[in-house]
Amino acid sequence: MNTPAFRSLHAPPRAALALCLALALPGAALAQDAPAAAAERVAAPPVLARMLRSTDAAETTQKLLTTAGARPLDTREAKLDLVVGVTTSKIWNPATSRYDTVELRSYQSPGTNPAIPFVAPTVVTAPGETVRIALKNDLKPEPDCAQPSINTPHCFNSTNLHSHGLWVSPTGNSDNVLLTLRPGVSFEYEYNLPADHPSGTFWYHPHLHGSTALQVSSGMAGALIVRGERLPSPLRNGDLDTLLREASNQPIPERLVMFQQVAYACRDGAGNIKTAPDGRWICDPKDVGRIDNYADQFGFGTWKKSGRYTSVNGVVLPTFTGLQAGRLERWRLLHAGVRDTVNLQLRELRSRSAVPAGLAGKALETWVEKNCTGPVLSQFEVASDGLTHGRMIEKRENVLQPGYRSDVLVAFPKPGRYCVIDAAAPASASVTQAAEDRQLLGFAEVTGLGEQIDTRALILRQLSASAERNMPADVLARVLADLRDGLKLSAFAPHRDIAEKDVVGTQKLEFNITKADEYQIDGKSYAPNQARDLVLGRTEEWHLTSLVGGHPFHIHVNPFQVAAIYDPSGKDVSETGEKDDPQYAGLRNTWKDTLFVKQGYRVVVRTRYERYIGEYVLHCHILDHEDRGMMQNVRMLVPDGKGGGILPGHQH
Structure with a gap:
């Protein structure tokens, strides 16, 4: 590092x-x-x-x-x-x-x-x-x-x-x-x-x-x-980068961890994908794998069927090196894949376990279950989708949908080898609506002393010391009090909370896949000459639902704040999460630009339309769903002074 x-x-x-x-x-x-x-x-x-x-x-x-x-x-x-x-x-x-x-x-x-x-x-x-x-x-x-x-x-x-x-x-x-x-x-x-x-x-x-x-x-x-490099002041919040520093006043070591799902295939003389007896895709030594056909390389269940592996920074089953036991690091996690969920988990590898070779599918899953058996390490999420949280969210597993980013603070408690795994996710948590196989993503080699550490205590101690060195006198007491009060970061959150009283309008959006295999938003597939009209300067609440399947909702330009996530029984799970699925835990009041909408749930978010007019899009971030019609244009209008809006350049 x-x-x-x-x-x-x-x-x-x-x-x-x-x-x-x-x-x-x-x-x-x-x-x-x-x-x-x-x-x-x-x-x-x-x-x-x-x-x-x-x-x-x-x-x-x-x-x-x-x-x-x-x-x-x-x-x-x-x-x-x-x-x-x-x-x-x-x-x-x-x-x-x-x-x-x-x-x-x-x-x-x-x-x-x-x-x-x-x-x-x-x-x-x-x-x-x-x-x-x-x-x-x-x-x-x-x-x-x-x-x-x-x-x-x-x-x-x-x-x-x-x-x-x-x-x-x-x-x-x-x-x-x-x-x-x-x-x-x-x-x-x-x-x-x-x-x-x-x-x-x-x-x-x-x-x-x-x-x-x-x-x-x-x-x-x-x-x-x-x-x-902006320090907080009594009048404005600052950048988290100014707090995440070591005793040397250098930034906390970082790792950019980009997940990709490259679904390449090799074809026979008839143009069919070559497969092994178990159905997974294969390439012979002289073949060249390509991505060239939507019909058989994309769609429901295709990634699992392919047998391909999620890569990390372009490498399959890599080793994370340069890690030191007890040293805090910032991991910038980025799901740059197309459709399948990644559920990141860090666990200690059982001692004297040999690195698996030539294992795939069920055999590799069995190896992970037998050997990646140590306690699950905590990840302390400080930001999602590039936006700093008002308080850190402790996660044992980190469910990442396509388009998500998650900045987490991690520390390995002792030296040794650790498993970096895509843990099995329940069907409700997955974009495929099927339980995902646990799959090894790589290994982490950790060196250093054998002293056990408490990551939460380490974060509080190190960030408090950083605040003492770097924060201005007129905000220092606030920053320290926040850290001691459940690792809050309120002096670094980039957007003001949106209260219910600030909301002046409501938008409703519904994802659906019809029996005719049409991918729709609000009952219609994408039409470039149609748009949802919004008015600049307003603050509105959006109610997001899905009739069929789970879909990561993404809107361009203006991020949104999570207000509530109601399960089919009507219970708000945006704070506590669910028993079999951790992905919604701690999300209430967080800011995001992409958010998973489960089938049968109602997701409520709030957003301000600030600064920018023009036409852009919202869509499902399962990108083959977007290409097949699960997208909608958004047209941001100039206020007309009468509670409505007009198109830029039009004189009424």
């Missing part, structure tokens, strides 16, 4: 260097034929994007005239070149103990890790900065990619870009997901982060209706981290 490459993740976005660089970190070794040792597969963080910043340039034509003469003008801009192309690499297959060759649509930029080119670079920025991403679509032309219905997946080589969770404009060349970039087209996106933008963990991925799931499943996704 102390390597220069890892520390570079903490570098401020405006460092005075010629370029903001990060060295390519060691990833999976690309063995050709021989089985690879587990030590080759390290859960290294994705490379940092090489971004040119205005303050970095040796020469600049922009000058600010002052009384002392002309000096360079800091435009607070960061620029990144990003190319969408096809890359060839390898993914470890535990079932065969060898690498499968894959050819995937990927983001490429200067510094992309050649060993794992399908993992996009991590963009690091700050409030008040403008991020320019020059996106070039270098995929092959598709002369005729039209479909009889817009909700039939199509145009797999056309794309665009979405900055998931950023609080920026949805129009023009900002976070505009209604744009289409055909092969051969270049386009520069411009994200103007306001000065009061929350710091946190966000991400980016394609969002063109019809091709989103296929491209994200191919690995087109990257983390986007907003770092903040």
Whole structure:
């Protein structure tokens, strides 16, 4: 964790260097034929994007005239070149103990890790900065990619870009997901982060209706981290980054942990997916796996049937290294998969257990049950979807739905080897509505002294000491009192609570899948010429339900605060959670941009429509559901002064 490459993740976005660089970190070794040792597969963080910043340039034509003469003008801009192309690499297959060759649509930029080119670079920025991403679509032309219905997946080589969770404009060349970039087209996106933008963990991925799931499943996704240096004051809250510091006043060590579900398949001469006798997908040594067909590579139960493994930073069954017993770390968890739930759990591995080799399916599940038997470690969640909580939420298991981010503080109590597992989730907790198999995600190698530690006490002690060193005198007492009162973080939450009395309107939304296999919101499949009208400046309450299946609700631009989650009996489970499913526990009053809506439940959230007008979308974040019609346009109107709204540019 102390390597220069890892520390570079903490570098401020405006460092005075010629370029903001990060060295390519060691990833999976690309063995050709021989089985690879587990030590080759390290859960290294994705490379940092090489971004040119205005303050970095040796020469600049922009000058600010002052009384002392002309000096360079800091435009607070960061620029990144990003190319969408096809890359060839390898993914470890535990079932065969060898690498499968894959050819995937990927983001490429200067510094992309050649060993794992399908993992996009991590963009690091700050409030008040403008991020320019020059996106070039270098995929092959598709002369005729039209479909009889817009909700039939199509145009797999056309794309665009979405900055998931950023609080920026949805129009023009900002976070505009209604744009289409055909092969051969270049386009520069411009994200103007306001000065009061929350710091946190966000991400980016394609969002063109019809091709989103296929491209994200191919690995087109990257983390986007907003770092903040704002200290709290009596008049405003600050950035959690200023509190999460060690005794040396360096940031607490971080790990970016990005989960992806790359559903590649190899085909026979007739175009059918090759399968083993048990039905799982297989690739022969000279085959090339691809993601090229919605009909048989996506849909209900497909991921489980495939036998593929959730990767961590592009590596299957990696080892987490550099961990020290009793040392607090911040893990930025990002579910960048398409459809299947991840239930993260950390458990000590039984001593003298051999690392499994050649096990898959039920055999590997049985191995996990017999060997990953230590106590479940607590994860203390400090933020979800990039937004700091008002208090930490202690979790023994962390249920992540597609699109979720979870920032957690973890500490391993003693040295040894630990299992990082996707624990079995009950049917009600899963997007597939079936109990998920427990699946090993990797191992954590922990060194250090054998002294047992209490993680909650460690967090209180370390963060209190950090507050004593760093917090201003006029907020110090408040910060310390909050920490002692159940690890509260009220001085760092980015948004004010929304009280019931503040609500002036109600919106209702219902997910459904019909017997005719139509994917709908409010009884209709996606129609680009229809929109839900909202009025800027209002505060409203949304009631979210699902008739068939569970669906992660995601809305662009404005996040929301959880008010209540009612189970089918009418009980609010947003604080206590449920006996067989922990995912709703502690969610009351938290802020999110993506939230799972179970079948038969009623989820109540509140949101403010602030600052940005224009048209954007809400949808289910099971991305093949979105591509097939489970999406709706949102049109934010300008107030008309009479309690209603008018379209921008229209004179009434």
